[in-house]
Amino acid sequence: xxxxxxxxxxxxxxxxxxxIGDPHAPPRPHLDHAADSWGWAAPISLLxxxxxxxxxxxxxxxxxxxxxxxxxxxxxxxxxxxxxxLRLLMPATPRRERLWLAVLLGLLCYLVKVLYSPLDxxxxxxxxxxxxxxxxxxxxxxxxxNHILPVSPLYPGLQATTVPLIHMTGLxxxxxxxxxxxxxxxxxxxxxxxxxxxAAKSPFVGGIAVLVYATNPHFLFFHSMFLYQxxxxxxxxxxxxxxxxxxxxxxxxxxxxxxxTIFAMMGVVMTHHITSYGMAAVLLLWFGANFYVRWRNxxxxxxxxxxxxxxxxxxxxxxxxxxxxxxGYLAPQLGGALLDLTNLIAGEAKAEETFRPPxxxxxxxxxxxxxVATTLGYVSVAAPVIWLRQQHxxxxxxxxxxxxxYFLSIVLRFSSSGxxxxxxxxxxxxxxxxxxxxxxxxxAWLAGVRRWLLRLGGPLLxxxxxxxxxxxxxxxxxxxxxxxxxxxxxxxSVTPEGIAAGQWAAQLGxxxxxxxxxxxYMMVGAYGxxxxxxxxxxxxxxxxxxxxxxxxxxxxxxxxxxIDERLSTDLPQRGYFFDGxxxxxxxxxxxxxxxxxxxxxxTPGVSRIYDSGNLVIYTVRAWxxxxxx
Amino acid sequence: MMPREDDLIARTPWPRGMQLGSxxxxxxxxxxxxxxxxLVLHDxxxxxxxxxxxxIATLLLPxxxxxxxxxxxxxxxxxxxLLLSLSLSLLLCMATMFFLNWLPTGISAYGWARALxxxxxxxxxLASVRSLLPIADAPLLLPTTVAPPVLRPRWYLPVQxxxxxxxIGLLLGTIVLGIRSAQQQPYPGFTQLWILPAPTDPxxxxxxxxxxxxxxxxxxxxxxxxxRAHAHWxxxxxxxxxxxxxxLRLREPLxxxxxxxxxxxxxxxxxxxxxxxRIWRNALQESDx
Numbered sequence: 001x002x003x004x005x006x007x008x009x010x011x012x013x014x015x016x017x018x019x020i021g022d023p024h025a026p027p028r029p030h031l032d033h034a035a036d037s038w039g040w041a042a043p044i045s046l047l048x049x050x051x052x053x054x055x056x057x058x059x060x061x062x063x064x065x066x067x068x069x070x071x072x073x074x075x076x077x078x079x080x081x082x083x084x085x086l087r088l089l090m091p092a093t094p095r096r097e098r099l100w101l102a103v104l105l106g107l108l109c110y111l112v113k114v115l116y117s118p119l120d121x122x123x124x125x126x127x128x129x130x131x132x133x134x135x136x137x138x139x140x141x142x143x144x145x146n147h148i149l150p151v152s153p154l155y156p157g158l159q160a161t162t163v164p165l166i167h168m169t170g171l172x173x174x175x176x177x178x179x180x181x182x183x184x185x186x187x188x189x190x191x192x193x194x195x196x197x198x199a200a201k202s203p204f205v206g207g208i209a210v211l212v213y214a215t216n217p218h219f220l221f222f223h224s225m226f227l228y229q230x231x232x233x234x235x236x237x238x239x240x241x242x243x244x245x246x247x248x249x250x251x252x253x254x255x256x257x258x259x260x261t262i263f264a265m266m267g268v269v270m271t272h273h274i275t276s277y278g279m280a281a282v283l284l285l286w287f288g289a290n291f292y293v294r295w296r297n298x299x300x301x302x303x304x305x306x307x308x309x310x311x312x313x314x315x316x317x318x319x320x321x322x323x324x325x326x327x328g329y330l331a332p333q334l335g336g337a338l339l340d341l342t343n344l345i346a347g348e349a350k351a352e353e354t355f356r357p358p359x360x361x362x363x364x365x366x367x368x369x370x371x372v373a374t375t376l377g378y379v380s381v382a383a384p385v386i387w388l389r390q391q392h393x394x395x396x397x398x399x400x401x402x403x404x405x406y407f408l409s410i411v412l413r414f415s416s417s418g419x420x421x422x423x424x425x426x427x428x429x430x431x432x433x434x435x436x437x438x439x440x441x442x443x444a445w446l447a448g449v450r451r452w453l454l455r456l457g458g459p460l461l462x463x464x465x466x467x468x469x470x471x472x473x474x475x476x477x478x479x480x481x482x483x484x485x486x487x488x489x490x491x492x493s494v495t496p497e498g499i500a501a502g503q504w505a506a507q508l509g510x511x512x513x514x515x516x517x518x519x520x521y522m523m524v525g526a527y528g529x530x531x532x533x534x535x536x537x538x539x540x541x542x543x544x545x546x547x548x549x550x551x552x553x554x555x556x557x558x559x560x561x562x563i564d565e566r567l568s569t570d571l572p573q574r575g576y577f578f579d580g581x582x583x584x585x586x587x588x589x590x591x592x593x594x595x596x597x598x599x600x601x602x603t604p605g606v607s608r609i610y611d612s613g614n615l616v617i618y619t620v621r622a623w624x625x626x627x628x629x
Numbered sequence: 630m631m632p633r634e635d636d637l638i639a640r641t642p643w644p645r646g647m648q649l650g651s652x653x654x655x656x657x658x659x660x661x662x663x664x665x666x667x668l669v670l671h672d673x674x675x676x677x678x679x680x681x682x683x684x685i686a687t688l689l690l691p692x693x694x695x696x697x698x699x700x701x702x703x704x705x706x707x708x709x710x711l712l713l714s715l716s717l718s719l720l721l722c723m724a725t726m727f728f729l730n731w732l733p734t735g736i737s738a739y740g741w742a743r744a745l746x747x748x749x750x751x752x753x754x755l756a757s758v759r760s761l762l763p764i765a766d767a768p769l770l771l772p773t774t775v776a777p778p779v780l781r782p783r784w785y786l787p788v789q790x791x792x793x794x795x796x797i798g799l800l801l802g803t804i805v806l807g808i809r810s811a812q813q814q815p816y817p818g819f820t821q822l823w824i825l826p827a828p829t830d831p832x833x834x835x836x837x838x839x840x841x842x843x844x845x846x847x848x849x850x851x852x853x854x855x856x857r858a859h860a861h862w863x864x865x866x867x868x869x870x871x872x873x874x875x876x877l878r879l880r881e882p883l884x885x886x887x888x889x890x891x892x893x894x895x896x897x898x899x900x901x902x903x904x905x906x907r908i909w910r911n912a913l914q915e916s917d918x
Contacts, residue, residue, distance in 0.1 A: 042792035049796050053803040060810040099708055115807035140735035142726065160726040161688075161719050164745065167738035168665060168683030170675040183688050183715050190712040231719070238716040256699030260713065267720045482814065497819045500841060504821065508913070604886075607912035610823040611904045612839075617823075622911040 009384045039097035044083045045104055051079030052108050056115050062481030069481050074467075080108050081214065081466050082459070088207040089458040091445050098207035099193055105214055106189030110182060113224035116482055120174055120499070122491040124518070126226040127526035128152055133159050133173050134529070137166065143322070147511070148525035148532065154323035157235070157271025158228045177226045184234045185224065191237035196435045198244040199395040204445075205438035212434035215371075215465035217473030218423055219430075232272030233427060236279045239264035240431075243307065244395055261307065269314045273326045276315050278428035282402065283308045289398035297392060333421065340415035364471035371468030372410060374461065375433070379403045382436040389443055396439055402432030423474075478573045487591070488572030493519035501562065501615045502527030508560075515539055516562035518579045520615070524562060533558070534580030541578065543596060545603040545623075553624035561600060561618045568594040651702040651760050655753045658694055662686050662749040669742035691745055692718030694752030701759060721748055818842030821872070822893045822904035826913055831882035834908070836891055837874040840867035847896035848903075852877060855887050864896075883910035 054076030061069035084101045087093055093101075116122075121130050128149035135144040136159045146153050153159070161184075165176040189210055196209030213219060223230050239261050246257035269276045287305050319326055343349035359365075386400030409425040444454055470480070479492045486492040498520055505514075505528030514524050515536035524530040538552040539545075539561065552558075567577055568591050576582040577592060600606045600618040610617035665686030668679045693714035700713065725744045729736045821839035840846050845868050852860040860877065867873050883889065893904040 038789065042789040042796065045796045046792045046799065049799045049803065053799060053806070056803050056807040056810065059807065063810060063814040111804070115804065115811075117811065118804075118808045119811050136736065140737055142730045142736070156726065157723055160723040163736065164687045164722050164725070164741045165684065167741040168669055168687045168745070169680045170673075170683070171680060179684060180688070180719075184719065187712060187716045187719070190708060191716070194709060194712065235716065235719065238712070241712070253700060253704050259699050260696075260717065263720050264716060267723055270723060482811070484815075496816050496841060500819070500821060500839065504823065504839075507825075601907070605909050607888075607908045608906050609825060609908060609912060610821065611906050612821045613819045613904070619912045619914075621914045622909060625914065 006388065009388055013385075013388065037094040037096060038100070039094045040087060041097045041100045044087050044101060047083040048080045048104060048108055051076045051081075051083075052111055052115075054079055055112055059115060059482050062483045065483055069483075073481060077112070077470065078463070078466070080112070081105065082463065085211055085462045085466075086459055088211050089441070089454075089462070091204065093204075093207070095203040098203050099190075102193045102207050102210035103186065103189050105210060106185050107182070109214060109220050110185040110224045113221050114178055114182075116221075117491065121177070121226055122494045123221075123225050124490055124522045127522040129158055129227050130173060130177075131526045131529065132156070133162055133177070134526075136163055137173075147530075148522065150325050151273070151323065151329045152228065154325065155228050155232075155271055155273060157267060158226070158231045160270075161231060162226075181224065181226060181230055184231050188223075188234035188237060191234060191241045192431070192434065195237055195241040195244055196438055198241065198248060199393070199399055199435050200390075200439045200442060201393075202438075202442055204442050205435065208438035208441055209434035211462060212437045212465075213430050215462065215469045216426055216430040217469045218426060219473075220470065221474055222423070223427070228272040229275055229427065232268050232275035235264050235267045235271060236275050236282075237431070239268060239279065240282065247395075262310070265307070265311055266314060269311070269318050270322075273319075273323065273330065274424055275427070276311070276318075280308065280311050280315065282398075282428060282431070283311060285402050286395060286398040289401065290394040293392060293394040293397065337412055337415035337421050341411065344414060360471065360477040364477055367464070367468040368472040371465055371472060374464060374468075375406055376410070378437055378440065378461075379406045379433060382433075382440040385440055385443055386436060390439065396435070399432045399435040399439070402429065403436035405429040406433060476573075485566065486573050487567055487570040488517065488519070488574050488577050490519065490574060492573070494523070497612055497614055498523045498564075499527060501610070501612060501617070504528070504610065505530055505560075505562075505617075512559040513557050514560045514562060515556070515558055517564055517567060517577055518574070520562050520564060521579065530560075534578075537578050537581045537583060539620075541583070541592075541596060542599075544599055545606065550624050553620050558624070559619065559621050561620055563597050563600070563616050563618070564614055565594070565597050565616065566614050567592045568597055647702060648760055651697070652757055655694070655697065655757050655760075658690050659750055659753045662690050662746050666742040666746035669738055686745060686749070687722065687741075688718045689714055690718070691721045691749045691752065692716065694749050694756055695721060697756035698752050698759060721745075818844075820846065820848075820893070820895075820904055822891065822906055824877075824889070824891050824906045824908050826908065828913075831910070832879045834877040834879075834889065835874050836877055837872055838865065838867055838893065839872040840869055842869065844869055849894040849896060849899065851892045851894070853890040853892070854879065856890070859889070883908075885910065 054072055056076075058069045058072035058076055061072060084105045088098060088101055121127055128146070129152055131148055132144070132146045132152040135146060135153065136142070136156070142153070142156055144153050158180075161180045162173065162177050165171065165180055166173060169176065171179075192210055192213060193206040197203050197206035199205070216223075223233065242257045242260040242264060246254055246261060249257055265279070268279055287308050290305075340349065383400045383404050386396055390396035390400070405425065406429050409422045409429055412421045412425065413419065415421065441454070441458065471477070475491065478486060479489055483492065485495050501520065502523030502525075505512075505524045508528070508530070510529045511531050514521075514530050514532035516524065516532055517540075521532045521534070525532050533556055536552075536556065536558075539549050539556075539558070542549055570591050571588050575586040575588070576584070577588075600620075601608055601616075603623065605623035607619045607622070608616060609619055661682060665679075665682040668682060673679050693710075695717045696710060696713040699717075705713065722745075725741070725748060726736060729740045729744060732740065734740055819841050821837070821841070823837045825835050825837075827833035827835065836850070836852070838848060838850070845866060848865045848867060850862040850865060851858065859879075862875070865873065877889075879889075888907055888909050890905065890907045892902045894901070895903050
């Protein structure tokens, strides 16, 4: 069966070769020489840093609502990436220069996110982890309760690296978090470069791998945010790098590398749940490939087998003894996605019921679709090429097979929680893809594919993928630049007025129950140390405050309602005003009526205790207990 | 499988100078770590020195020392050593946190300073012992098959240096510009007005005004008790970014149908209510759940 498949693949490859192969190609180019040179590193660094300056200029224009902001933003981003991509794609670039450019790319992309909001954390996920960090500083104990993300304090790896920095330097949480994650980004790039280099035994592939990973839609912003995944993924790559190094090292180095592998693995388990499961999947695939190579070539037995078992034991131990809530946190998303897919396959649901197509300007949607098509294309080519050409390299085989996981991620996109599931999966699939595309390009150079095709096609491919990674990633088009307040627009809804309200709420005492919109949920939850709730439409979207609302307030044990009166001024950018049970989610055609938002002040017994113009806080407990008229 | 890049590995004995240099480096690591811990234990104020020393004593030095224990000098390249140092520092911080959490003193600044210093120092001692041991028979990672030197034009080095300096300057300038841009982002100013009952005495209240208008503002405050004027303050000047509070006392607690209304006016629009709050009795009732 395998032999037959290989025959078929060789036959197909022969036909493709007639088109792309160059019969007059010179002998093997110097792709992997270890020349000790900086090459063009300094001028390229200058150009790319200029790109960052243009991005910052676009942020400045965005803050003043100038029309030039968006074009400048695109120019700046392309200026960061293109010089580095061109140089990394060249076959003769020295290894030292490749490594430096890969590091530069990672750090500049990180600064793009940091300089978006260089004074405080604005993204909702960041605020959730801000609360965990703040609680740890206050209580000086692990595993405190964080209402806005209960699972966060149970995976304290991020806090474990930020809190010592706060204590040792005296810095507040924000700058300490930025420094800790900057170090994590550096670790990520170095580990990915070395891992890919070891997988393919080629620095060319190392550089390309970092370049390809930068086209992951979550790389620019999401993986730079102050959240546990941003710390866990670099540690996962450290573990994989050390394992790859261990497999290929001399006996004298093995004990040390073994310790690093296991130590990093433990770090991943206590830092982020999904990353530890993703790592188990990567190791399992690697083990499978190793087993196949062993079976085929009678090589030495695989070393990753017991590591997979160790990792699974660590994950289960952590889950059972520390983070039991993880199951309740993840199961609904995963179960819902699987149920949606099962219903789709069985014909019991239609794709348009669960699939939410990308929104935004037409050109952005076209680029997003092109990215999917292009990625599916190169993955489909890379996997068989690696299968044919890397039969003795288990790690390369695992990367090739794993890259096909992109197909699975696209299938998951058709479920109702598809966008989130796909994003989570891409974190790991892009590691495979990055190495696989690197190996594919290397094979293309070595095999003598027409040079003009590689010199033109490579950069074009990366321009397309990079632009698409931004159009398909977070933030969406309306939040890509900082600027004035937008209604229900996540980070673009965060204003000093909202932050001040959150900080004011802290004086009410910890852990009071609040109903509010998504943005201020995070404000009072993080800065105010309160316990806001989702699913409060029953009291937020009703025209009056009557018995049903009173029952709901009692049932939900609500203390306060925070209303942003600007919700009556525009449509919600996210598609809904209130998270959880908003009945008109993604169907709003007009803003909320002002009467809905001001009904509380017409209700006797509901006290209006805070007013800052746009934000008003009401107390409802006494009213619900009939302790007021 | 064959050892990695075997053709690049020389089976060379450990050079004496390299051994001494690596020992000296370990002493520097201990010195820097001690200085950082000393600053924390003596509650040194926030300064570039404390930030710089604290950052490397947390995110670089412990991992470097541990990496020297696990993998000897000469067996990994510089970039790999950096990777191991940073990642092992992050991992050591995690391990230290669990250790501190287990102690009755908890996760405090002094605990961190002592634990990180101790961890770094112990690792440095172990690494020193390791570097004094006889060299293993395994090869050191010293390149012998260096690629042929590339002939560069005379302007190559000056241009590289110029570009490097320009890059550093541009990067610093960009970061400063980015921070200043965010600080000067135009937002509409706002004023907070609030009223809170005292926790124990139902006749006492606190009224607060917070001014974030971007300029000093003159306000007038009126308090109505059941729609009748109860008290007022005129000419309240609140400086920008400041908050002021004032106590308010009633003769007796609010009855079931009674309310207290506070209206804030700006002096530049004296007839238009600017902010308004209203409180009924038991407004901050505690949950009995």
